[in-house]
Amino acid sequence: MSLAIIDAREWQNTFDLETGQPQTSESPAADMAARVLSRHPYPGDVDEKANQWVTGTALELIDRYDPDLVCVSYVQQFFADRHFRYARKERERLFASAMEEAERFIEKSGFTPVIVGTGDMIPLKGEMDLSGLDGLAVSSNWSARYCGIHAPSRHDMAFLDSLDTLERIVSRDQWIQMFATAQHDLEIHQDTNLMPDFLLAARQGHAFKTMGTTLRKPVHIPAKNFLVPVFSPLGRVDDLRDIKPLIRSRLPDHKIALILVEGVGERFFPASRFMCQNGVDWFCNEPGDAFYLTVSTGKHQPFAYPAGYRFFDKDADAIKFPFSGYMDTIPEHTLAQDFPGKSIAVGNRSMFMHMVFGVDISIECFARNLFNQGCMAVVHREDK
Amino acid sequence: MKCHFCERRCDLADGRSFCGNFAEENGKIKERWPDQWCTYSPSRIESVPFYHAYPGSRSMIIGTAGCNFRCRYCSYGFIACKDPAQLQDVMYTIAPEKLVAMAKKMGCHNIVFNVNEPAVSLPSLQRVKKYAEKQDIPMGCLTNGYITPEATQMMAEIFSFVHIGLKGFSDAFYKEFVGIPHIAPILRNIETFSRTCHVEIASPVIEDVNDHELFDIARFIHDIRQDIPWHVFRLLPEHNMKQSVYPNIDRMNQALETSRSLLPYIYFHNFVGSRWVNTLCPGCGEVVIKRFSLGCSGDRLDAFLAPDNTCTCCGTAISMLGTRVGWNDKQTTVWESVI
């Protein structure tokens, strides 16, 4: 059983990760994680100290658990840049300091890094309001480029065709087929009937305004980052999917830290960086679960939680993995899942850090829509 | 000319109302931004949180912009505490019949006005009600209760279930944290609503600020009707209180202990993993409704163990508007039939 230890500030509780039921635990690892949590209260997603929290927490967890593999995410700069307007200099400093924090972690931990950026952010030029369709447009809080259309009328299709800011309209079958060709063992864990009839992709700089998008209008959104920066002294990779095999092949003789830095593009990376393919043809991953899962599993994962998914029509009366966002199973083939050594993850990307890497122990913030509720540790196993 | 929607009773001759939503035109009050919504999204009714109305149901959450309060800790300050004129690019313009059709497309059992104060958008909400009624879709809302008797009457006609914020129990608290002079109109309106609507009450607790008023609130609710559910929220310091400390959960729970003898349905939540979200039978103390709380609009039904709203152990009736509704009961895929 995987345990979730929730720290809501001066108040801790342990739960079964899968059922959400309270648990009493005598697990030494859970006890250790709980003590780490109480020493590192989360400052909040857009707080300047949120990335230092990641480093500090990860270093303490390394100290106590002695892992061989660490997965870390730095996301404060992404949240801040997405929601708030900064002067140009201040914005540069935001991204540069995220990289400095990653470097501080590497220096203090002594781990060999593989740093992956999710690519540049650019100003939002405009939004397409699709609330007036006869069918239903569904986007998500964190997607800018994609939107799903369910049961459109002929009139809807004519309207969509007329939008200059729309890059393309792709049918569900075309979308699935494109990835099935690129990934012979493509996995679709969700109900395809709840996937949209058509996927829309916005032109660069444009986003959608529909059911499911955030109440906070974004200031910056991800660019079309078909190439993302990677820094890796362990060797070069050409595609995000190659990172997993690279790390796994070098783990026997290295302690390795996979570090994801969200919203950060090429020019903030060290000079010896290289660029790496993200996605297929016209589809690039935005920062988020699909990006993380692609890196971690070494497979394309656009359908782990498909864009435009009619999530609310899922049969949802039973509680499953209530602390894990939309995820209702532990993903397979993740980076650390069958790794015999010890592994941890720490990050300020909430709700899925503990699911996407398959590590033994993870600590992440517990924030929803930027509301800071505390932190969560997950202990998947402690038999190593 | 004075605005008659909220107890600020703004003089519209000065321009627009405090909330920014009303102005005077040809001797009449004009709604400045009719049919404009900041959101329309499906959510669990428990996340609002209504705990004693249509448990398990899917609600379409709507809201507008602007508010008659300026709570220091507002969680939606970026929408509620802004002039609606400045938010035009984030709003959706959706005609009332279309909004109701949207609720049907998304398989929602009811419509709940959340986010900001409904009194600032009552004319639009009256129009929505007209279509919702035809489609048999009940409407509910969250209100701060600082509204005129006329507006209370209008709201009671639109909404069959109302969640009222009772944020403290003194003029001093309301003056300092909310920016209004008197609590009396709110207390008056809670009594009015409780006569015609299903009512739940919510109070955010701020340690060392209003925790000493909890028992007074409990006694006030008890004297109206003791089966009114009372939600005590651990305040999540937001907006202008971001730097404040988080109230201590054990101490705040302890502070509620004396109130529990007065009211059978007290819930203490708004933090992940709360243990005080289940409904216990007032007769025998058995758990009759189990819930799970992720805090912060993340509550959900876990198990409804009271068929026909009755405790299976002792037969005591559990106070409830409607009864258990399955999450997918209203799901529809044949949208041509929608309106």
Ligand SMILES: [Zn+2]
């Ligand atoms: Zn009973």
